[in-house]
Amino acid sequence: EDAAGFRENFLSGAAPWETVTKRAADEGTVNLYYWGGSDPLNIWMDQVVTPDLAKLGVTLNPVRITGTKDAIDLVLAEKGAGKALGAGSVDAIWVNGENFATLKRQDALFGSFADKLPNSAHFEWDETDPRALLNLRDFGLATEAAEVPWSGEQYVCAVNTGRVEHAAAPTTFAELRTYLEAHPGKFSYVKPPHWLGNTFVQAALYAHNPDGSGATPFQETLESLGAAELARLIQPGFEYLKSIEPLLLGAQSGNIRYPEDGAALNGLFLNGEIDFACQFGLYAVATNLANGTFPEGAQSFIFPEGNMIKNKNYLAIPSNAPHPAAALVLADYMSSVAAQASKLQFTGMPAGIDPWTLTTDEAETLSAAAPGYIGVTQAELDANTAPDTNATLVDVIEAVWLDYIERGSADPFDVIVARAVSNLSN
Amino acid sequence: MPPKRQIWLLMQLLPVMLVLTVLFGGALLLGVAQALGFAPWFGVNTFPDTSHFAALWSDPVFWRSLGFTLYYAFVATGLAVVFGVLLALALRESFAGKTLFKYIYKLPLMIPYAVGIALAVLLLGNGGMASRMMAFVGVIDDPSQFPQILKTHAGWGIIAVYVWKQLPFVALTVYAVLLGLGRETEEAAKVLGAHRWQVFWHVTLPQILPAIVSSSLIITAFNIGAFEAPFILGGGFPDTLPVVAWRYFNDADYTLQLRGMAVVVTLAIVSGVVLFAYLGTYRRFERKRGRS
Amino acid sequence: MFLRLHRSALILVAVFVLGPFVPLMIQSFAFRWGWPDLLPSTWWLEQREKSLLPLAWDYVLSPYSRILEATLNTILIGIVVTALALVICLPAARVLARETFPGKHAFEFFLALPLIVPEAAIGISLLMVFIKLGLAGSYLGIIIVHLIPTIPYMIRMLTAVYQGLGAEFEEQAMVLGASRWQVLRLVTLPMLMPGVIAGALFTFLVSSNIFLLTFFMGQGKIITLPTLLFSKISGGTLDASAAGIALVVTIPGVLLLLLSERFIREEAFGKGFGS
């Protein structure tokens, strides 16, 4: 059976799962491309995923890339070269938002497989249930089951209680500015377009939404929202970001420093160069204390109140995957309770599956694996979550940040936004 | 030359010619073509399209980036040359522990830049060893009070890494030439009544000048094109051109790929122009000196 | 007075070169080492048993660090690149050293050009074509692109070596009755050997130091010591395992240094790059 026929059969629901596992064993290998910047995750891949998949007859080939876009480039270049399903080199990619959007726009996805996996029952697919949101939409873009959520995440900030009391940590953006006015230079955020930086910016935009409607309008696509409306919505947030720039790390000596990535941020936090570190990582404090990258006094705190962005990470299968069946087996494995629990234990990355779809035992297993919260409670977190921004807006917001904040463009704000929108659309 | 001999000569040159023409020449052509809008692999083919260059060159930030790129390259080269030559001169003397020293000074030459960068991070960062020493002796009590060396546009961190890595190269090259020269001409100058600096200026320096020029040419070229050090240790926006190119290539916006290509091609042109100007000046100087 | 100044200057150079390795070594044994501590507040060994994941040197020496893979890749690529460059450059160096022909200067100039054009320009230009050809992310692809920056070095060293050799030894062997092949095997190659070794070590050094080209062509699939270390420190901070990796990355350089001191006469560099 050729690859195209297999895909046809599987997506139409005609092929039973046994044919998939059988074909996967024949294919033998699965090439998983993922951001290799996290040692715990890499170790988990090698120590847990590889042997587990081997039991299923599939050899995991983990390709650790420094930027997800490398894999997207590869898929698109191969697709452009006429390599179809079965002939490319990427079987699965860890994607979020923008990159998924690119694959979708270029019609480079395998198809709606996620809801047809045996473990798809671990996800809430009911559109009417608001809790299904992160399974159905990735950065606001409909997933159409072309990717499977394999990890959850939440943006959380940590305070170094060795330097600042937990109670003194700001909970709103206004408090943050007040704090910085008293302690100039003791904060910074990761430089957009890194996703950690983008998320901080998004949270600020939600908080300064002139309509007071928080994240809601940011769920719409760029098309439906329009550039002018977007400009109106985000201007106050950007004004705020601009206003704190002179208070950020290094600004006093004329060199404002935005760390390049999470590791850099952690380094600054450990050395007391900054008092707060904001990044994805529900259990980041526990994990980072356990590996020595956070100072001993690190604790999570609620910031920004009501706008702590929560999202999921996904595995996508490209349309020219060389081993489509093996990719499906991998996706199904990643959706299992065992895999999610061990990942949580190794890496502190929250589960991608939805606990309420599980049996009590299974749910128990998951929560037992979690490293635990330090400084915050589950209830506090639940009360302050916000969804991600629509992927089509993220690119614009990124570009606006680069233009307005980094380059310090003097153009009127709506011109900046319009320019960003037009650059992206051609 | 008999034709048989010509063919034999050609056959021996062919492998090198082939590799460099196809790979290197091909890469250059391809780079220019892409910067001019030829990129069918992402569905772009607007060749010939000068808009990418136009957009780049009309942006004042680009020129600042270029300025930083050249600034780091030149300052680092200058320092490496000055200290490298001094080291080479010192190496001619005999001193206790010279054998060991000759191993030590060459170490940076042998290891990747990234190691040098790692060392700079740990030593020179605001949270680094130097800063801690200052805190230890009580000069500062917060990392932010440490004079910023890394992550600034003054670029002392980048320059330090370049110099650390390239000083040995210059020293080794010049020292090797000095070894070949021997001391006789310098002794002759001394006997003729020349004083220390006259000996250096009129006799030693002119003879090591070719080595200085060729080694500084190589390191300047490297510094202009280097990526890791300015990426990790640089002051951020505006970045050096290789970093700018890198950012463009990693942007989700595919049109920026071609802009990145324009950056890279511009970089090659600048590097070529700068180095040819340097070489040309040197040649003219040599010729002038030869004539007068 | 001058002598003492001279001495302290040399000590300064040694400190400048070696000094920074001290914090690197300490960091590699640290668990937590924050400002302003002069020594880690917690050492790796104190936490070793408590951690689920390997820490510091446990990590570096574990398969997860991929350091062995990167080392083997670096060496393998370096050796193949060096061998190829040698084979390609030997005949050309002979011609350049011994013969005059029209356009020789232009040709020599062309050979030096890759020294002037930034790596990024070459790497990025070729990337898409290599992806198309299926060479990206393959050893072959990396080896091919490594030839570009290494050939200029190799050819310069070898030309200098040939120039030093002179034609009379080969002629003498011919007069004594040796065939072309015997001349090459018994006289030319053995006599070139010191220079060939020097050129080879230097080429290997250049290849094993290349970051950008390897990074682009490696596509994350093939890692070498420079790319591995880069990904560890690209954020501008170093944890214990990154420090350990940086130290391990230094080891081949030290070995190369010992080798080169043994096999390369310093004059060889002067011949290759002194003019």
Place this chain on the structure above:
Amino acid sequence: MTQVQLKQIAKSYSGTIALSECDLSIQSGELVALLGPSGCGKTTTLRMIAGLETPTSGQILFDGKEVSDVAVQSRNVGLVFQRYALFPHMTVEKNIAFGLKVRGQTAAQITEAVDEMLDVVQLRAFRDRFPAQLSGGQMQRVAIARTLITEPDVLMMDEPLANLDTKLRGEMRRFIRQLQRRLGITTIFVTHDQVEAMELADRVAVMAEGRILQFDPPDTLYQRPKTPAVAKFMGATNLFPATLKRDGLAECALGTLHYDPAVGAVEGQGHILLRAEAFDLHLTPPADSENTFTAKILTREYFGAATRYTLLCNDVQLTVQEHSRRRIEEGTLAYLTIKPEHIWVLQPS
């Protein structure tokens, strides 16, 4: 043991003429020197005979057979280079064995031949040394041994002694001379040192600017040069233009001289050659007044064995050399005599 003939051999290097139509016929077993100033084409001649260079025109014959189609490797010639070109990576033994090894001889054969050759050149004790560990004279001997072991038909040496110091040069000259006599190999060597050529060679070819000026035994060349150019190159000092008369009278700046008409009775404008050592110096007027001149001693140069005086005689400077048994001070007035049979006349050209 081969006769070597060059017929109308010419060679030019992309325009510059290195050799123009030379004829040279060397007897089997003869020791011939090519003597001439730098750049006159000596090396080029040897290299063509060896086959390392192809003549632009003309023929080279070994024992009457043309060799232009015979490759270097097959000509069975030996060529010792000026700077020896010993293989620096081989021991003395290996160097000497090289020619036999590439001929595929067995190890036993080679060892035997090498042992013998080491005895010939008296280097038995040095067999395991490398060239860098030898003195100039020893290197020289290795170079010769390495060539001789292949039993070449023609042995050529390019300025074999140029790099040795005076003392060693003398020793090596004697060594080469003896060896060649003993083995009788046709030998051609290049030198620009007239003393060396005369001391060693059976016949000397004096070359200049790509031409062979004269090819004769040393004493003929020295005592009876055909042209003033050869005379000068052979170190002649007292050479004067002269009007020659058939009866043995020559008129030159010095005055009228009697020469032996049997030696060369010609008539016309020629040259007269008075060798410095042919004069006798007297402090008192000699009895026989034929060919006697009074002269004043201008300078005196002491060489150990000989003393050379420069004298002024009838406004002409003369050089006279005699054994250093006495010392005549500068400024002394002396009487010079020369016997007619010691005078050589050069034909009008």
Place this chain on the structure above:
Amino acid sequence: MTQVQLKQIAKSYSGTIALSECDLSIQSGELVALLGPSGCGKTTTLRMIAGLETPTSGQILFDGKEVSDVAVQSRNVGLVFQRYALFPHMTVEKNIAFGLKVRGQTAAQITEAVDEMLDVVQLRAFRDRFPAQLSGGQMQRVAIARTLITEPDVLMMDEPLANLDTKLRGEMRRFIRQLQRRLGITTIFVTHDQVEAMELADRVAVMAEGRILQFDPPDTLYQRPKTPAVAKFMGATNLFPATLKRDGLAECALGTLHYDPAVGAVEGQGHILLRAEAFDLHLTPPADSENTFTAKILTREYFGAATRYTLLCNDVQLTVQEHSRRRIEEGTLAYLTIKPEHIWVLQPS
């Protein structure tokens, strides 16, 4: 025009002794040669006088004044290096001008002096050439001119002629001799060529293994060497151990010889030196039978001006040299005579 004195000068390089306690006193305006085999310390001596090397012990005096505290630059000496050490990046003119330039002379002064010097060394036409474009003799002359222009008090030359060919060497010798005479500069030159030393120097210091064996005028050294070592180094061939008697009789392997007791009347086991050119060769028995020996001619070597014969006489090999006015074939029986006053005896040591 300076008197140079070395007092108990010694030099060792980290253990190896290059020179051991040498005394040497050179007169103002004298031309002195340091003669000796390779490694005997000649260069070391010059370098110490120049100030390029510091003596391990002893004193160097110029005109009676100690110079150990005077820097190289201020000693006002000239040193011509063996390999010239011309500045390769400067033209002939610039090379010659260098010494004046570093002394801060004006361009006009320099040009004038250089022009003059170019005439002295006859290199006017070559002023704009670089050293690489010159022949050996021309380089040599530039090196000398460059040194002379600074008008050094002491001129030193390290094997100035070693790299030149025979002909050029002769020319350069005469050139140096004339120049030194004309300028009268105290001059010391190094050579390992005995002929060169004798031809050029007023006095020669024969050195061996870091010591000065004898310091005398050339003819004294040649004819009256103090030790067998000096005799051998000066090219003596017929040197025999002999029992000397006070009455002028010497017994050696050759037989009994009469020597002039006035020359050196001693008693005991010494040596007897019979110079090759001191013998007379007769083909018929000579009238006077004092110091006459019969001998057989073994070999004959022809040098042009002279012919050298090796003879066997009472089982002893003798070398005899005479002017090439005749040719005696090998194998001939001949009669040798030597006059008592031509015999030198070396004192028992």
